[in-house]
Amino acid sequence: MPLIRFFAKQDKHLRRFKQFPKGHLALVAGVSAAVFLGLALIPADNASAYRIDSLFLNPPPKAGGEDVERIALTLDIPEPPRTTHLFEEDNFEPEADWHAEKVRRGDNMSKIFSRLRLSSVELDTVMKLGPDTSVLKALQPGDVVEVSRDDEGKLEALRYAVSSSATLVVTRTGEEFIAEQETRPVETRMGFGCGVIESSLFGAGLQAGLADAQIMKLADIFEYDIDFHQEIQNGDSFCVVFEERYVNGEKVENGPILAAEFINQGLRYSAVRYTDQAGDTSYYAGNGLALKKAFLRAPLKFTRISSDFNPRRKHPILNKIRAHKGTDYSAPQGTPIYAPSNGVVKFVGKQNGFGNLLILQHGQRYSTKYGHVSRFAKGLRNGQKVKQGDVVAYVGATGLATAPHLHYEFLVDGVHKNSRTVELPKAEPIPNRERSRFFASTKPLVAQLELRRKFVLAQNGQAAGSIMPRSE
Ligand SMILES: [Zn+2]
Numbered sequence: 001m002p003l004i005r006f007f008a009k010q011d012k013h014l015r016r017f018k019q020f021p022k023g024h025l026a027l028v029a030g031v032s033a034a035v036f037l038g039l040a041l042i043p044a045d046n047a048s049a050y051r052i053d054s055l056f057l058n059p060p061p062k063a064g065g066e067d068v069e070r071i072a073l074t075l076d077i078p079e080p081p082r083t084t085h086l087f088e089e090d091n092f093e094p095e096a097d098w099h100a101e102k103v104r105r106g107d108n109m110s111k112i113f114s115r116l117r118l119s120s121v122e123l124d125t126v127m128k129l130g131p132d133t134s135v136l137k138a139l140q141p142g143d144v145v146e147v148s149r150d151d152e153g154k155l156e157a158l159r160y161a162v163s164s165s166a167t168l169v170v171t172r173t174g175e176e177f178i179a180e181q182e183t184r185p186v187e188t189r190m191g192f193g194c195g196v197i198e199s200s201l202f203g204a205g206l207q208a209g210l211a212d213a214q215i216m217k218l219a220d221i222f223e224y225d226i227d228f229h230q231e232i233q234n235g236d237s238f239c240v241v242f243e244e245r246y247v248n249g250e251k252v253e254n255g256p257i258l259a260a261e262f263i264n265q266g267l268r269y270s271a272v273r274y275t276d277q278a279g280d281t282s283y284y285a286g287n288g289l290a291l292k293k294a295f296l297r298a299p300l301k302f303t304r305i306s307s308d309f310n311p312r313r314k315h316p317i318l319n320k321i322r323a324h325k326g327t328d329y330s331a332p333q334g335t336p337i338y339a340p341s342n343g344v345v346k347f348v349g350k351q352n353g354f355g356n357l358l359i360l361q362h363g364q365r366y367s368t369k370y371g372h373v374s375r376f377a378k379g380l381r382n383g384q385k386v387k388q389g390d391v392v393a394y395v396g397a398t399g400l401a402t403a404p405h406l407h408y409e410f411l412v413d414g415v416h417k418n419s420r421t422v423e424l425p426k427a428e429p430i431p432n433r434e435r436s437r438f439f440a441s442t443k444p445l446v447a448q449l450e451l452r453r454k455f456v457l458a459q460n461g462q463a464a465g466s467i468m469p470r471s472e
Contacts, residue, residue: 097156103143109136112145122155125177126170132179133170135162164245164252187246188255190448194239194456201232210240217257219301221271221283224293224427226264227420229329230305238262239456241448259445261453270449272442276434286446288430288438295362295424296340296388299370299408300395303331306405309418325416326369326409333374333404335395339386340368348380354407355399358392368419371407372398 101112113123126133139145146159155177158170167182195208205215218240219228226232243255261270271291275281283291307313307328312321339360346367347359354371358380361367374396386392397404410419430438 097148098146098159099148100144100146103139103141103145105141107139107141109139109145112139116147116149117153118147118149118155122177126155126158126179129170129177129179132168132181135168136160165247184247186252189244189246190258191242191244191254192240192448192452193242194237194452196237197232197234199234201228204238208238208240211254214240214242214254214257218260218262221257221260221291222262222269223296223298223301224291225269225297226262227297228301229298229303230420231264233265236262236264239449239453241445241452259442259449261449270446272445274430274438274442276430277437284430284438284442285427286442288435290427290430293424293427294341294388295366296338297420297424298327298329299340299368300329300331300335300337300406303329303335303395303406305420306330306403309416309420326371326407327419329395329406329408331395331404331406333394333396335404335406336391337370337373337393337395337406339388339390339392341366341388343368343386345380345382345384345386345392348376348382350398353400355401356393356396357399360386360392365413367411367414369407369409369411371409372396372401372405374398374404 099116101116103112109123109127110120113120127136136145144161148156148158150156154172156172158168160168162168162181165184165186167184168179169182170177170179191209193205193208193210193214195204195210197204201219202212202215205218206212210218218238222228239261240257241259242257244251245253245255256273257271259270259272261268263269270286271283272286273281274284285291305327307324309327310324313324341362343360343362343366345358346361347357349357351357354369356371356373356375358370358373358376359367360370370393372395373393376393377391380392395404395406401407408419410417410422412422
């Protein structure tokens with residue numbers, strides 16, 4: 001019985017809670033947990049995506065009797081309250097005199113003070129307290145400034161959340177004010193997302209409760225091994241373990257992806273994040289091979305292959321058999337093109353049917369060509385060095401092209417090869433001096449990933465087919 005659809009809803013609540021005065025946070029945490037547990041009972045209506053929250057981690061969730069309980073309790077969960085009166089209605093006493101003022105577009109402290117009929121002399125005093133209160137000069141629309149007034153309407157205290165874990169507190173002492181920063185400990189938890197692709201990686205990722213940036217990152221991690229343009233199929237699946245940061249029980253942000261696996265066409269790829277003794281962080285396969293390789297498989301992201309490498313292709317414009325010595329990536333005009341490897345610019349300019357053409361040389365043996373581009377990276381010139389991942393040009397339709405696309409050629413020792421299948425230089429293994437430290441620190445992550453996947457499998461027999469067979 002999957003139990004996972006709730007997560008988007010829960011996030012929405014967390015966002016709303018953020019607007020409450022900080023004094024309520026303890027209450028919020030309690031209610032949030034209650035709401036969360038309630039929502040956890042709502043059955044998923046889409047069995048292909050999972051978001052398993054850390055609350056179920058410790059101890060690990062058990063299949064069996066516990067699930068039977070859950071099923072019995074479904075469906076009657078009322079919509080959670082939608083107003084900020086939540087606490088009053090639940091007989092929680094709100095802190096009496098705090099007023100929360102939302103910062104509007106074009107606002108500043110003096111506008112806020114005049115709106116709240118607070119004295120500008122008091123504001124002056126507060127602003128002169130030093131560096132602590134200077135953050136009040138950089139208010140953003142949507143921020144909340146809280147004030148408390150005495151019976152005569154004089155400023156008693158002021159609060160402002162500087163970050164998710166720090167609050168500026170200004171308090172009156174006689175005719176003076178003092179400013180302090182209250183910090184709250186940031187708690188790190190592990191979050192999980194597992195999904196099966198039904199139409200797109202993004203669709204499955206969102207259903208699994210991952211944020212856009214996390215889905216992009218997931219694709220980045222595996223971009224050396226999986227061609228996300230062409231090789232992703234329905235039934236492919238993934239699991240991600242990532243850091244989540246909490247303050248007072250409230251999730252404030254996602255941290256990095258700690259471990260991930262991607263099952264693509266029955267092949268299993270795994271990744272763990274490791275920071276070596278020199279402080280460099282990178283992703284490695286579970287066996288310690290670096291995922292980062294000398295070449296990216298494709299020089300651009302999330303596009304479609306419109307024409308493959310083909311020695312006997314009928315040319316769409318010339319209408320005769322002519323070898324297609326590259327791969328065409330169909331992409332919107334202006335899509336960035338990345339250097340797939342470190343190299344040197346060999347040619348940048350116009351060349352016949354290629355239109356605007358760029359050629360990069362990578363070491364002695366490899367070179368790559370980019371045809372039809374709309375423009376080159378600013379200032380790009382012959383002899384310039386580029387690094388893997390640098391933007392070198394933008395997709396266009398210059399030269400002999402019917403629509404915006406990148407014509408990408410890959411040459412080894414001067415011979416055209418299929419960029420999608422050519423054997424690329426091997427990855428570096430983790431150095432010997434790092435091995436034991438690497439395995440000690442990544443083993444728990446791999447174990448978590450395993451646990452998640454097993455849980456997902458137990459929840460959804462349908463996913464089992466796409467995850468077998470394993471290979472590594
Ligand atoms: Zn082409």
